[in-house]
Amino acid sequence: MRKWALSCALLLVLLLTTLPDPAKKLQVNAEESSDEVGDFPKVEEKLGAVPHGLSTDSEVVQRESESISRKTLRNSAEKFEFQAEVSRLMDIIINSLYSNKDIFLRELISNASDALDKIRFLTLTDKEALGEGDTAKLEIQIKLDKENKILSIRDRGVGMTKEDLIKNLGTIAKSGTSAFVEKMQTGGDLNLIGQFGVGFYSVYLVADYVEVVSKHNDDKQYVWESKADGSFAISEDTWNEPLGRGTEIKLHLRDEAKEYLEEGKLKDLVKKYSEFINFPIYLWATKEVDVEVPADEESSEEEESTTETTEEEETEDDEEKKPKTKTVKETTTEWELLNDMKAVWLRNPKEVTEEEYAKFYHSLAKDFGDDKPMTWSHFSAEGDVEFKALLFVPPKAPHDLYESYYNANKSNLKLYVRRVFISDEFDDLLPKYLSFLMGIVDSDTLPLNVSREMLQQHSSLKTIKKKLIRKALDMIRKLAEEDPDEYSNKEKTDDEKSAMEEKKGQYAKFWNEFGKSVKLGIIEDATNRNRLAKLLRFESSKSDGKLVSLDEYISRMKSGQKDIFYLTGSSKEQLEKSPFLEQLTKKNYEYLMQYLMDYEDKKFQNVSKEGLKLGKDSKLKDLKESFKELTDWWKKALDTEGIDSVKISNRLHNTPCVVVTSKYGWSSNMEKIMQAQTLSDASKQAYMRGKRVLEINPRHPIIKELRDKVAQDSDGEGLKQTARLVYQTALMESGFNLPDPKDFASSIYRSVQKSLDLSPDAAVEEEEEVEEPEVEEESGKAEEPEHEQYDKDEL
Incomplete structure (x- = not known):
């Protein structure tokens, strides 16, 4: 009893000594002090540590002291409101009925891998x-605590x-946040969250409270914590294990x-999603092992009594037992x-299975849908510049591929050096059109110990780029050649035909997704124009x-x-x-x-422009x-309309006349596009529009009748109209906008009148x-409808 009283007294003294001095209290403004973070679940202090039992009174005192100190620090933490779009994103995730909640782990491991990549790059300079020590081990550790969940x-x-915690996890909007929220609200797949750069928030699929403890070389250790209630708190971390x-x-x-x-569940998820992460992933796992322990003495004596004594045994008894x-x-x-899988791109392509390529692509692209990449190319280059590369054509175009075509500052190609x-x-590394x-x-070959800016100027990069472009275009060309819809397979064996059937329609799918990129390449890359x-x-x-x-x-x-x-059009x-197509069709x-300048030795001829050649016409001169x-x-007669000339046409059959443009002027479709531009310049448009030519069909009855009328009386005003x-x-039918629609409409009405x-x-x-009769205004309130008056009387 006395011992217990002494222990209680000791406990009381220690508690009093650990209470914070009022003079040393952290100052918190009135707004913050009224909004407490609250009592959070107790967490284990050290990663990998075994929970302690209540073994001694002194340990109880120490833990209670730490708990009080921790609560005091949390109450003084800085509070922040989530940026509005982040809150919307978290609401979507928390209330999601999405069944595949497994994605949170792959997103956290992916983020951890990115952080390890960054520190490894910094160590180059x-x-x-x-x-030193454990801090220098570039690895990912997963630990579970079943007791505290x-x-x-x-x-x-x-x-x-x-500052990073505030910026990356809450207050400052990212473009990906808005894009992802918009995608989800239009029926998008939550599985694609990693592609938008906001994968961290998937943790709220499985957790109702999250702590992020982080230590940067340039700052103290801090704790970010949130219950996803619209706010988060950040405080200096003095109670968790120092991370280094x-x-x-x-x-x-x-x-x-x-x-x-469950360990088995975590192992399966890592194997499924993160098998090809470039850093070791460890799990604090339990296992059964065989251990040698001393045998019971009684059993030993029984064994000795039943053992027959021999001369050899007597000799052994003399030795130390x-x-x-x-x-x-x-x-x-x-x-x-x-994860002990060797990096896929370092392996021999013949040893890598199609399934492994698909899994690696999903890990690389953070796209874990069911669609496999359309095709891929795994190769190595030797010589003055040595490198290994693995390129993939995604199954679908990124959501913002062409929206940010010239402004994107991030490539889909990752560069490694050794x-x-x-x-x-x-x-x-790749031109924009192959981004x-x-x-x-x-x-x-590239040097390691130089800055990123100097590396971009290295001469070897030009050689690498040249080879990558050639391999990329060969890969796409092969995709077309293996598509039976593109090329005849009459000379193929039955096995080859069967394999090609699986790739039927693949190139048409590629063209629908990335055809614009090939067209942009035609414009931007003169060197590879023929390949494209x-x-x-x-x-x-x-x-x-x-x-x-x-x-x-x-x-x-x-x-x-x-x-x-x-011919081009809308x-x-x-x-x-x-x-324009009448004679061509006939x-x-x-x-x-569509449009291109030339191909092989053939020139492209726009049939809506002057100079169309359809063979010699012996009657043209006559x-x-x-x-x-x-x-x-x-x-x-058309002097005020800007017509350069009137000619006999060789392209018409049923139509009396058309308006064509000069060879190097804008087509009607291009003219419409340029007129629709907000910042278009009317003076430049007049120059680029080119000369217009009215081509007439000499075989059409309207044209023949006009010729006869002009021969009889060329000055008639009705004929000119x-x-x-x-x-x-003809101008309107040829695709041009009428400069004066009102004048055209008046001409039509006059013709109808005639x-x-x-x-x-x-x-x-x-x-x-x-x-209209004048309405007399009565003073005071207007008389209310009878039914309304009735309702009020009833009330």
């Missing part, structure tokens, strides 16, 4: 940044300063997420390595809805045809009705619905002479004016 993921990466450097994330799991406290032992099973805990990650911001490719380049031209696909007048290559078009060209005919339906010429009076008169109306109609035998001076009947 600052050896002391890595530290805590799952911890720790890395020894670059760590975060206090790095980050530890503690997830206080929900009751329905207890499965993530060895202790008797037995083997028993004992449970121990130790760090177990979960297995050390350097950067994913080297735009010079959709994902992959890894690992060079043994082989990848182009077009809709054709004879393709029956399929896309055709230029080689396929050339194989069907008519005898004597020297040019590749094409839709296929509009183009098929174009008057003579069975094939035309494309027709020009026969219609010379009409063409000269018509040009003069008719010729002007025909021109305006066909109805109405006088041009016929006046519009005037409307009779009706005087």
Whole structure:
């Protein structure tokens, strides 16, 4: 009893001594002190430590003292409100019915791997940044605490300063946050969260309270904590184990997420999602081992009594007897390595399976959907510049591929130098038009101990880029060649045909996703224009809805045809009705619905511009002479319309006339596009528009009648109005905007009046004016409707 009283007294004294001095209390403003973080669950102090029992009174006193001190510090922590879009994102995640909650672990491991990459890169120029002892071990550790329902993921990466914690985990909006929220609200897949750079928040799929302990070389150790209630708190960490450097994330799991406290579940998830992470991942795992322990004395004596005595045994008895032992099973805990797979790009391509390539792509792209990459290329280069590379064509285009085409500062290609990650911001490794490719380049030639800026200027990068482009284009070309929809497989064996059937339609899918990139490459990369031209696909007048290559078009060209005919417009339906195509269709010429300058030895000819050649017309000279009076008169009559000339057409069949542009001027479609630009310059448009030419069909009855009328009376005002109306109609049918729609409409109405035998001076009947009765305004309230009055009386 006396011992117990003494212990209680000691406890009381120690508690009083550990209470904070009022004079030393941390100052907190009124707004912060009124909003307490609250009592948080107790967490284990050391990663890998075994929970303590209440063995002595002194230990109880020490823990109670630490608990009070910890609560005091938490109450004085700085509070912050989440940025609005982060709060929306967290609401979506917390209330999500998404069944695959496993993604949180892969996102945390991916973030840990990025942090380790950063510190390893920093050590190239600052050896002391890595530290010593355990701090220098670049690894990821996973620890579970079943008793307190805590799952911890720790890395020894670059760590975060206090400012980093505020910036990265809460208050400052990221472009990815807005994009992801918008994607989710339109039915997006939560599985893609990592692609938007906001994967950390997936922890709230399984946890209702999260602590982030982090130590950066340039700052103290801090704790970020939040219950996802719209706010978070940050305080200096004085109670957790010093990390040295790095980050530890503690997830206080929900009751329905207890499965993530099972070692087997965590092992399966790491193998599924993070097998190809470039740093070792360890799990604090329990296992049974065989241990030799001393055997019981009684059993030893019984064994000795039943043993027959021999001369040899008597000799052994003279020697010192060895202790008797037995083997028993004992449970121990130790760090177990979960990913021992060698980096895929370092292995021989023949040894890597298709499944391993697909898993590595998903890990690299942070895309864990069911779709495999369309194709990939795994190769190595030797010589003056040595490197290994693995390139992938994604199954779908990124959500912002063309929105940020010229502004993106991040590449999908990761650069390593001798297995050390350097950067994913080297735009010079691939041109912009191939930025959709994902992959890894690992060079043994580039220097390690230089800055990123100096590395970008290294001469070897140009050689690497040249080889990467060639391999990338070969990879895409091979994708087309293996697609049976693209090339005939008559000469293939049955096994080859069966394998190709699986790739049917793959290139059409590629073209729909990334065709714009190939077109941009045609414009931007003159060196590889011919290679890119082989990848182009077009809709054709004879393709029956399929896309055709230029080689396929050339194989069907008519005898004597020297040019590749094409036409551009806003839709296929509009183009098929174009008057520019009448003679081409009649003579069975094939035309494309896109644009390029030349291919092989064939020039492209826009059929909406002057200079169309469809073979020699022996009657053309005679027709020009026969219609010379009409063409000269018509040009003069349209002097104010900006027409350069009126010519005989060789492209028309059913249409009386069309308006074409000069060879180097804008087409009608391009002119519309430029006029729609907000900052367009009218003076420059007039220059770039080019000269317009009115081409007439000498076989059409309207044109023939106009010729006869001009020969009889060229000064008639009605004839001039008719010729002007025909021109305006042709201008509109040729795809141009009318400069004066009101004038055109007036001409149409005059023509209608004439066909109805109405006088041009016929006046519009005037409307009779009706005087409206004046409304007398009564003073006071207006009389309320009867039913409303009735309701009020009832009340």
